[in-house]
Amino acid sequence: MSFDPTFAERRFGYGLSPVVAPVASVTAMLDGVAGQDTMRARYPLPPYRHLREQLVRNRRFRQYARENPDTEEGKAAEQKVKALRREMRLDRLAWFGHSMLRRINTPAAFHERLAAFWADHFTTIGKAGLTVGAPPLYVEEAVRPFIAGRFSDLLISAVTHPLMLHYLDQNISAGENSPAAQRPGRKRGLNENLAREVLELHTLGVEGPYDQADVRAFANLLTGLGGTRDFGFRFRKNMVEPGSKTVLGVTYPHTGTIEPIHRALKDLAVHPATARHLARKLAVHFVSDAPPDALVDHVASAYLSSGGELMATYEALLDHSAAWQPEAVNIRPPLEFISTALRSLAVPDATFAALRPRDLNTLFLKPLRVMGFEYQRPGGPDGWPEEDDAWVTPQGVAARLEWAVNAPVRLLSELPDPRDYVVKALGEVVPPELDFAVGAAENRAVAIGLVLASPAMQRR
Amino acid sequence: MSAKFTRRGVLQRAGIIGCSLAASPLVTPVAFAQAPWDMRLVVIILRGGMDGLDVVRPVGDPAFAALRPGMDLSDGIDLDGYFALHPALRDLMPLWQAGELGFMHAVSTPYRDKRSHFDGQDMLEAGTEVLDSGVRDGWLNRMLQQVPGLEAETAYAIGTTEVRVLDGEAPVANWTPEAKLGLSPQALRLAELVMERDPALHAALAEAQMLSDAGLEGPRRGGAHLQIAQFAAARLRGASRVAAFSLGGWDTHRVQRRTLPRSLRALSQTLLGLRDGLGAEIWDKTAVLAMTEFGRTAAVNGTGGTDHGTGGAMLFAGGALRGGQVLGQWPGVAEAALYDRRDLMPTADVRAPAAWVMRAATGLDQATLERMIFPGLDMGRDPGIVL
Numbered sequence: 001m002s003f004d005p006t007f008a009e010r011r012f013g014y015g016l017s018p019v020v021a022p023v024a025s026v027t028a029m030l031d032g033v034a035g036q037d038t039m040r041a042r043y044p045l046p047p048y049r050h051l052r053e054q055l056v057r058n059r060r061f062r063q064y065a066r067e068n069p070d071t072e073e074g075k076a077a078e079q080k081v082k083a084l085r086r087e088m089r090l091d092r093l094a095w096f097g098h099s100m101l102r103r104i105n106t107p108a109a110f111h112e113r114l115a116a117f118w119a120d121h122f123t124t125i126g127k128a129g130l131t132v133g134a135p136p137l138y139v140e141e142a143v144r145p146f147i148a149g150r151f152s153d154l155l156i157s158a159v160t161h162p163l164m165l166h167y168l169d170q171n172i173s174a175g176e177n178s179p180a181a182q183r184p185g186r187k188r189g190l191n192e193n194l195a196r197e198v199l200e201l202h203t204l205g206v207e208g209p210y211d212q213a214d215v216r217a218f219a220n221l222l223t224g225l226g227g228t229r230d231f232g233f234r235f236r237k238n239m240v241e242p243g244s245k246t247v248l249g250v251t252y253p254h255t256g257t258i259e260p261i262h263r264a265l266k267d268l269a270v271h272p273a274t275a276r277h278l279a280r281k282l283a284v285h286f287v288s289d290a291p292p293d294a295l296v297d298h299v300a301s302a303y304l305s306s307g308g309e310l311m312a313t314y315e316a317l318l319d320h321s322a323a324w325q326p327e328a329v330n331i332r333p334p335l336e337f338i339s340t341a342l343r344s345l346a347v348p349d350a351t352f353a354a355l356r357p358r359d360l361n362t363l364f365l366k367p368l369r370v371m372g373f374e375y376q377r378p379g380g381p382d383g384w385p386e387e388d389d390a391w392v393t394p395q396g397v398a399a400r401l402e403w404a405v406n407a408p409v410r411l412l413s414e415l416p417d418p419r420d421y422v423v424k425a426l427g428e429v430v431p432p433e434l435d436f437a438v439g440a441a442e443n444r445a446v447a448i449g450l451v452l453a454s455p456a457m458q459r460r
Numbered sequence: 461m462s463a464k465f466t467r468r469g470v471l472q473r474a475g476i477i478g479c480s481l482a483a484s485p486l487v488t489p490v491a492f493a494q495a496p497w498d499m500r501l502v503v504i505i506l507r508g509g510m511d512g513l514d515v516v517r518p519v520g521d522p523a524f525a526a527l528r529p530g531m532d533l534s535d536g537i538d539l540d541g542y543f544a545l546h547p548a549l550r551d552l553m554p555l556w557q558a559g560e561l562g563f564m565h566a567v568s569t570p571y572r573d574k575r576s577h578f579d580g581q582d583m584l585e586a587g588t589e590v591l592d593s594g595v596r597d598g599w600l601n602r603m604l605q606q607v608p609g610l611e612a613e614t615a616y617a618i619g620t621t622e623v624r625v626l627d628g629e630a631p632v633a634n635w636t637p638e639a640k641l642g643l644s645p646q647a648l649r650l651a652e653l654v655m656e657r658d659p660a661l662h663a664a665l666a667e668a669q670m671l672s673d674a675g676l677e678g679p680r681r682g683g684a685h686l687q688i689a690q691f692a693a694a695r696l697r698g699a700s701r702v703a704a705f706s707l708g709g710w711d712t713h714r715v716q717r718r719t720l721p722r723s724l725r726a727l728s729q730t731l732l733g734l735r736d737g738l739g740a741e742i743w744d745k746t747a748v749l750a751m752t753e754f755g756r757t758a759a760v761n762g763t764g765g766t767d768h769g770t771g772g773a774m775l776f777a778g779g780a781l782r783g784g785q786v787l788g789q790w791p792g793v794a795e796a797a798l799y800d801r802r803d804l805m806p807t808a809d810v811r812a813p814a815a816w817v818m819r820a821a822t823g824l825d826q827a828t829l830e831r832m833i834f835p836g837l838d839m840g841r842d843p844g845i846v847l
């Protein structure tokens with residue numbers, strides 16, 4: 001099998017929309033990735049700076065309130081802290097809405113899927129109090145703008161972002177012979193966390209040709225990447241381990257600047273093990289948990305021969321016949337499942353504009369949790385599992401069915417006619433048992449829920 | 461083709477599906493003979509950092525009262541002349557008197573200094589010696605990995621909060637009472653029909669229906685924690701041997717006299733719910749461990765609460781354990797005895813009592829426990845936690 005518009009939307013996008021035409025060709029799919037980011041312009045997210053400013057305000061008001069208890073000004077500062085918390089809850093809601101509206105309305109769904117893929121590849125978690133909502137802003141700034149360029153640029157951007165440095169403890173890592181570690185009375189030392197994850201997860205892969213000595217040397221090389229107390233970036237010269245470092249046989253001389261770090265990341269980006277690791281990950285994500293070797297080889301060699309150009313890599317993925325194998329085996333993970341449902345229902349902007357913070361929880365975050373997905377809180381830096389077994393659990397399937405029946409009626413002023421809806425949502429021959437179930441359901445909500453819960457919607 | 465699917469046909473079909481449920485790959489028949497051991501192990505992760513010093517108060521320590529000005533310490537219930545129990549756990553006193561409730565004080569994971577919930581819980585559940593160990597599975601799962609041929613049914617991760625302590629290669633079942641299917645029987649029959657051609661989805665739905673109906677006899681009452689306790693008890697009465705879930709609400713930075721009792725009452729109700737649900741015979745073979753990522757500061761802070769600390773307390777319960785005692789080596793809370801002059805000094809690794817309980821439950825040897833389950837742990841002397 002080769003390109004087919006309906007199937008392309010199903011496998012490489014968020015399924016069909018009743019209002020957005022399906023993509024016309026592989027070329028159009030690729031153009032949608034390389035071209036202007038219209039969804040970003042239409043549903044913007046603020047820059048990461050926005051959150052940093054909120055953190056600064058929070059710190060200052062709190063400090064003021066602490067230092068001036070029982071005064072009018074102190075109480076006013078306390079009120080400002082409270083107002084800020086509310087503002088941040090509203091931000092979180094708005095950002096969730098915008099990320100869903102992009103998926104609902106985009107004519108370039110492959111682009112959104114790739115953005116989600118790379119956001120997961122470079123997972124961060126806001127692990128300090130108010131940074132809990134930070135990941136979307138990090139993705140918007142450090143991941144999304146780079147997914148149509150060279151992987152090395154994406155790698156450098158993500159790995160050196162302050163949220164990543166904080167998440168994987170790089171900001172506290174000091175070379176053992178650095179001035180910071182030598183200061184008397186300071187317990188500072190090397191932290192290998194980011195170095196290990198870059199090698200294991202972001203580049204070479206766990207099967208890659210590196211050993212503990214490489215991890216250690218790379219950790220020494222990464223010293224200096226640090227943060228400010230308000231989660232900004234700062235290169236800290238006094239934490240840099242002196243001396244040259246040898247990672248995977250390449251020696252990087254000591255300069256006391258970020259330059260050798262960039263060079264090592266560029267070298268890692270074009271390593272054959274990285275090509276294979278990324279190719280396999282793309283094939284697993286878009287095609288099947290057990291992709292054919294020929295597909296992985298094809299994608300990996302396009303990656304290598306282009307010097308890590310991502311557009312050439314995506315093109316190789318899409319021009320291989322195995323990518324179009326007609327059997328849809330991969331299960332959509334929970335957030336993608338919900339996104340697909342919202343797109344098929346063409347949930348309007350107004351619905352999201354009217355949501356209140358507690359609706360976010362009852363309509364989305366809580367059901368996602370029962371499906372096994374804690375929003376913005378994956379279990380670790382390896383992101384969410386790709387294996388279908390992780391999602392096809394009794395609890396997960398029950399939660400999907402319940403959401404499918406109960407949520408749409410709260411998201412639309414009027415549910416569509418299910419017989420019409422099923423055709424628009426699947427755009428192909430409707431399986432006879434589904435056709436029957438839609439007609440036999442006791443009401444519209446159940447009928448639409450059955451379509452959403454059907455294998456044709458849940459798998460891609 | 462669609463003519464085949466008449467209403468009547470669907471109802472008949474539903475009967476067939478019902479009968480074939482036992483053959484579903486996800487539904488393991490309940491069979492005691494297959495269970496590798498008989499003891500029931502329940503691990504409760506208390507997320508947020510429980511203040512061990514307020515729950516099991518060292519009122520006999522002359523330095524204690526001065527650390528907690530403004531916190532009423534007079535209402536504690538005497539345990540052993542030295543420690544007093546927080547009054548919100550009053551309902552558990554019969555368990556203490558029956559030797560079915562105990563504590564181990566001044567324990568912690570090997571996690572030190574950064575005092576982050578996130579890292580602390582990671583270490584508690586991974587059971588590792590260091591934070592960036594690269595270990596991604598949980599220690600309870602590694603215990604299961606040591607027993608070949610286990611069924612998923614043997615261990616349950618319960619609730620919507622991810623229970624990483626059970627994450628890993630060994631098969632584990634997951635369920636949360638919140639996933640209870642509320643659809644009408646007709647809608648469920650149609651859902652079965654729609655998923656019929658997809659064996660994995662279909663089997664998962666079939667098991668969801670079974671679990672949705674199981675273990676929740678009578679009216680559903682109380683909060684999520686009670687439903688979890690009821691569900692856990694129902695599974696542990698059957699073929700399951702391990703259950704793990706979390707309870708939150710321990711991060712009591714402010715007005716602890718109001719916030720902590722709420723969480724303690726939920727914990728108390730959970731333990732009593734487990735005991736009642738299990739029945740006397742199974743409760744006698746049960747070990748419950750309730751552990752938290754770290755304790756809290758020895759001194760009260762400026763807002764009537766406590767901040768993230770180090771040493772804390774572990775609670776244990778069940779007929780299989782030797783309750784009625786506060787275990788552990790008490791370090792004292794005089795300023796010089798504190799960790800960093802601020803936190804209760806940990807005098808034991810919280811993984812050690814867990815290892816001793818696992819040894820008793822599963823018969824795993826000490827070397828396996830110290831290398832595979834809790835890498836780097838020295839189990840030390842038997843603390844006498846198991847009967």
